[in-house]
Amino acid sequence: MQTQDEIILDVKKINKTFHSKKGFINPEVLKVRAVNDVSFQVKKGEVFGIVGESGCGKSTIGKCIMDLIPIDDGEMTFKGKNLRNLSKEDRAQVKQDLQIIFQDPYSSLNPRKRIGPTLMEPLLVYKIAKDKEMAEEIVQDIFKEVGLPEQAFWKFPHEFSGGQRQRIAIARSLILNPDLIVADEAVSALDVSIQAQILLLLKNLKQQRDLSYIFISHDMGVIRYFCDRVAVAYLGQIVEIQSVPDIFERPAHPYTKTLKEASPVPSYDPDRTFNVLEGELPSPSNLPSGCYFHGRCPKATEHCTKVMPDLMPYKDGMVRCHHPE
Amino acid sequence: MINTLALNVKTATVSTYQILKSSKLTWIGTLIFVIVTLMAVFAPYLTPYDPISQDPLAVLQEPSALHWMGTDSYGRDVWTRMLYGARISLFISVVAVVAAMIIGGALGIVAGYYGGRVDMMIMRVMDIMLSFPTLIMGLIVVAMLGASMTNLVIAIALTVIPKFARVARAPTLSVKKREYIEACYALGYSDIRIMVFHILPNVFGEVLVIGSLWIATAIRIEASLSFIGLGIKPPTPTWGGIIREGFNNFLDAPWIATYAGLAVLVVVFSLNLIGDGVRDAVDPKLRGE
Numbered sequence: 001m002q003t004q005d006e007i008i009l010d011v012k013k014i015n016k017t018f019h020s021k022k023g024f025i026n027p028e029v030l031k032v033r034a035v036n037d038v039s040f041q042v043k044k045g046e047v048f049g050i051v052g053e054s055g056c057g058k059s060t061i062g063k064c065i066m067d068l069i070p071i072d073d074g075e076m077t078f079k080g081k082n083l084r085n086l087s088k089e090d091r092a093q094v095k096q097d098l099q100i101i102f103q104d105p106y107s108s109l110n111p112r113k114r115i116g117p118t119l120m121e122p123l124l125v126y127k128i129a130k131d132k133e134m135a136e137e138i139v140q141d142i143f144k145e146v147g148l149p150e151q152a153f154w155k156f157p158h159e160f161s162g163g164q165r166q167r168i169a170i171a172r173s174l175i176l177n178p179d180l181i182v183a184d185e186a187v188s189a190l191d192v193s194i195q196a197q198i199l200l201l202l203k204n205l206k207q208q209r210d211l212s213y214i215f216i217s218h219d220m221g222v223i224r225y226f227c228d229r230v231a232v233a234y235l236g237q238i239v240e241i242q243s244v245p246d247i248f249e250r251p252a253h254p255y256t257k258t259l260k261e262a263s264p265v266p267s268y269d270p271d272r273t274f275n276v277l278e279g280e281l282p283s284p285s286n287l288p289s290g291c292y293f294h295g296r297c298p299k300a301t302e303h304c305t306k307v308m309p310d311l312m313p314y315k316d317g318m319v320r321c322h323h324p325e
Numbered sequence: 326m327i328n329t330l331a332l333n334v335k336t337a338t339v340s341t342y343q344i345l346k347s348s349k350l351t352w353i354g355t356l357i358f359v360i361v362t363l364m365a366v367f368a369p370y371l372t373p374y375d376p377i378s379q380d381p382l383a384v385l386q387e388p389s390a391l392h393w394m395g396t397d398s399y400g401r402d403v404w405t406r407m408l409y410g411a412r413i414s415l416f417i418s419v420v421a422v423v424a425a426m427i428i429g430g431a432l433g434i435v436a437g438y439y440g441g442r443v444d445m446m447i448m449r450v451m452d453i454m455l456s457f458p459t460l461i462m463g464l465i466v467v468a469m470l471g472a473s474m475t476n477l478v479i480a481i482a483l484t485v486i487p488k489f490a491r492v493a494r495a496p497t498l499s500v501k502k503r504e505y506i507e508a509c510y511a512l513g514y515s516d517i518r519i520m521v522f523h524i525l526p527n528v529f530g531e532v533l534v535i536g537s538l539w540i541a542t543a544i545r546i547e548a549s550l551s552f553i554g555l556g557i558k559p560p561t562p563t564w565g566g567i568i569r570e571g572f573n574n575f576l577d578a579p580w581i582a583t584y585a586g587l588a589v590l591v592v593v594f595s596l597n598l599i600g601d602g603v604r605d606a607v608d609p610k611l612r613g614e
Binding site: 104 | 503504505507508510511512513514518522523526527608
């Protein structure tokens, strides 16, 4: 972990609400708060994890940063540039410096396009390569870096295995030499042995290229191995931000604690007890009052049912709880 | 560190041309179409007769060594009229359908890609165009522009544009939600680049196959428009015109309409074979099997 404290991405109080209509004659508008008052900072050279269960909005946060989903309000600053208000030149620069790796390597590559041309295209669009020969050289260099054979250049995506496809997706995200990569569940669709290869690759690339990652995952084990700091998301909010050793040793938020306990451990313990949460995950279109977690929280008091806690500094990190541990 | 993984696939890359070559049915289709086209081009060398001049002494003759496909009610050789008719019928239908394919396909992709209001406007206009029967559409075009071959092409194209727009829009809607299109946004590509280089290749196959089917319909539309006097005026031969004329004498001289109908059938069949083959050839997943 690097000790530099240069902040590369600063996300301040972003919100995103999805609206969907239910019914035809007199539609009832459902509001789903997918991203709710989310703030965090990513430092240069760090791997910032976002963890949470399905539907907690972690992928939406990633897509908001990439401008794939427009945010309703809030501010995002990337390398000193306000992402919501970019000039044309700045926008082109940001697109090169900020890249994404998707979850599913099967749908993230165009089935009708050969790998080489797919990777050459951004180089030619941004005029990084003067001509096709030069672009091909750069692509072949990236192939070597991510462990793809030279012959992959003229092949179609369906001719590769899942792990190789993910390498191609990584190569595509690297081709413009970015500073920050959003890895949205980048290893979740792969089987465990391939996961390890890809994680190792991402780790090596980070060191060689001085990259930062936002690593979105639901897998606490992967987060523990890969990340420097983690934000825990619950119902569109961030409930805790801590460095990785701390969050696993002393989770401050009760939700983080259950999340950690629920993840599998590599040793067999027949006496292991699971502290299963009571109650259901509330619907994000019909959020409870007070703290969103109070209905399932073992430590909830009456105060928790009425007042929403703020994300407050706590020890070395941040936590959104009235009774942190 | 990282192992270079061995590829479990053939290393040779197969070109589109090689696929077309390896499919026998596509070959047959291409061969038929090329032969018909060549026959149309070299029509004067394939028959001693004139397609227009009438011969009152040889009216409605059965097929014989002199007249391979018999003669029509004006004593004109049907084989000759078929050859010359192919020139006009093929030209009109192919040009109209290709034009409609380009315009309708582009409209469908734009509508599907932008969605919302753009989609609404384009598709409602398409719906209005669809609601006009072919003949009414032809009447409107001819009334506005006058009867000519160009206007006939325009009339036919206008009636098929909405069909292509619909066929192109549906796959665009599903393709644009895929992650590889999101990756294009993340790379900051322009909308036009995304539509032309990333969506079009995924939509092309469907449009092409439908296109081969619509050429048949275009020949038929040309026939009905010519029949009511909005298209090619008699005595200029067209396949549609020959079928219509033959229809009047179908009980006395069934060969006229039958041969012309068979010709349409054969051409449409060959185009379907070509369309199928091309679709398989542009879909990388179907290659090599």
